[in-house]
Amino acid sequence: MRFSWGFVALCSCWVWGVPGLADGGGEWVDHAPMQQSRQEVGAARIGWKVYVVGGLLPGAPLHASDAVEVYDIAGDAWSFVKSMPVALDHMGVVAVGGELYVIGGYSADFVGRADVWIYDPGTDEWRVGVAMPVSVGAHWAVAHRGKIYVFGGRNQVFQTQQATWVFDPGEQKWERLADMPLFLEHLTAVSAGEFVYVIGGRNGASTRANLRFDPRENEWRAMTPMTTARSAPALAAFGSRIYCAGGEVPQLFAINEVYDIVRDEWGCQVGMAIPRHGIAAVTLDDRILMPAGGIIQGLLPTAAVDSFVPEAIVGDGDGDGDVDFADFGIFQRCFTGMGVFELDEVCGRLDAVGDGDVDILDYEAFRGGETGAF
Numbered sequence: 001m002r003f004s005w006g007f008v009a010l011c012s013c014w015v016w017g018v019p020g021l022a023d024g025g026g027e028w029v030d031h032a033p034m035q036q037s038r039q040e041v042g043a044a045r046i047g048w049k050v051y052v053v054g055g056l057l058p059g060a061p062l063h064a065s066d067a068v069e070v071y072d073i074a075g076d077a078w079s080f081v082k083s084m085p086v087a088l089d090h091m092g093v094v095a096v097g098g099e100l101y102v103i104g105g106y107s108a109d110f111v112g113r114a115d116v117w118i119y120d121p122g123t124d125e126w127r128v129g130v131a132m133p134v135s136v137g138a139h140w141a142v143a144h145r146g147k148i149y150v151f152g153g154r155n156q157v158f159q160t161q162q163a164t165w166v167f168d169p170g171e172q173k174w175e176r177l178a179d180m181p182l183f184l185e186h187l188t189a190v191s192a193g194e195f196v197y198v199i200g201g202r203n204g205a206s207t208r209a210n211l212r213f214d215p216r217e218n219e220w221r222a223m224t225p226m227t228t229a230r231s232a233p234a235l236a237a238f239g240s241r242i243y244c245a246g247g248e249v250p251q252l253f254a255i256n257e258v259y260d261i262v263r264d265e266w267g268c269q270v271g272m273a274i275p276r277h278g279i280a281a282v283t284l285d286d287r288i289l290m291p292a293g294g295i296i297q298g299l300l301p302t303a304a305v306d307s308f309v310p311e312a313i314v315g316d317g318d319g320d321g322d323v324d325f326a327d328f329g330i331f332q333r334c335f336t337g338m339g340v341f342e343l344d345e346v347c348g349r350l351d352a353v354g355d356g357d358v359d360i361l362d363y364e365a366f367r368g369g370e371t372g373a374f
């Protein structure tokens with residue numbers, strides 16, 4: 001019998017889904033494919049463009065790409081910009097101050113590097129940045145409040161790391177912070193609210209890691225673990241929730257878990273239509289864009305691009321993924337009192353009870369769902 005990925009994803013949701021977060025919500029949408037098939041890429045958004053950098057190319061022997069493709073969000077179209085000075089895969093890619101930082105990585109050799117390259121979209125030029133004090137690949141880099149944080153990875157002699165590093169572009173200096181509670185490579189991390197979350201990754205076997213880093217206190221805290229142990233998933237924050245889709249080891253995964261940051265709870269959303277690992281995930285205004293990735297465990301890069309559109313959160317009138325004071329203003333504007341009314345899309349999100357009006361009963365649910373601003 002042929003196994004369907006949809007079946008696998010649904011199964012996992014039913015067995016493991018957490019009550020309180022809707023199971024099987026959201027939808028997947030196809031986008032224009034990239035021009036080059038790649039996996040273990042990095043990506044970041046600057047303005048209305050998403051840059052996808054490097055990665056492993058199809059075919060043997062293994063080779064890495066120096067290419068940078070830029071996605072025009074409004075036009076759903078890809079084009080090349082100036083290639084990197086070197087070919088890289090498994091590197092960290094973030095955007096800070098309107099520039100792209102490419103940090104460490106392999107060059108199809110699984111040997112970690114310390115180099116930092118910076119791309120200026122204004123001049124379409126690359127320049128050398130301040131190198132990391134250590135060499136890493138299969139780490140993850142995150143931009144958070146103007147600084148760059150780098151977590152884990154493997155060094156040039158294949159040892160898995162637990163180090164946390166921060167780079168301050170103002171001071172042009174790297175500094176080592178508190179170690180992660182675990183040694184992890186092929187991990188992913190994301191900035192959400194005041195914290196950075198490290199989710200998944202492996203040190204031999206994949207983990208269910210959900211580790212919260214507080215940059216102000218330089219402190220780690222283990223949060224509720226994700227349901228499925230996996231490495232190299234697509235990870236992105238959307239408002240008060242984090243979405244973790246796909247990944248690999250010990251198999252290729254389609255499962256798409258959602259983490260509620262405020263409740264510290266996991267649930268399950270519709271699984272990936274094209275299961276992938278070694279993928280990038282970039283949050284846009286209403287969705288999470290996921291370019292490229294590998295479509296079997298290990299190697300088989302694709303040029304496919306899709307996005308996940310999260311289901312609406314009850315009470316989130318302005319649709320930005322949180323329930324905060326801005327939504328309260330919309331609640332007041334949408335307030336109809338008891339009865340059945342024609343609610344538009346925005347006011348429909350505030351009808352928590354689902355009885356066709358926006359009244360005091362919905363206010364109670366609205367209050368209960370309040371997340372604060374994200």
Ligand SMILES: [Ca+2]
Pocket residue numbers: 315316317318319320321322323324326327
């Ligand atoms: Ca909102």
Ligand SMILES: [Ca+2]
Pocket residue numbers: 351352353354355356357358359361362
């Ligand atoms: Ca109602």
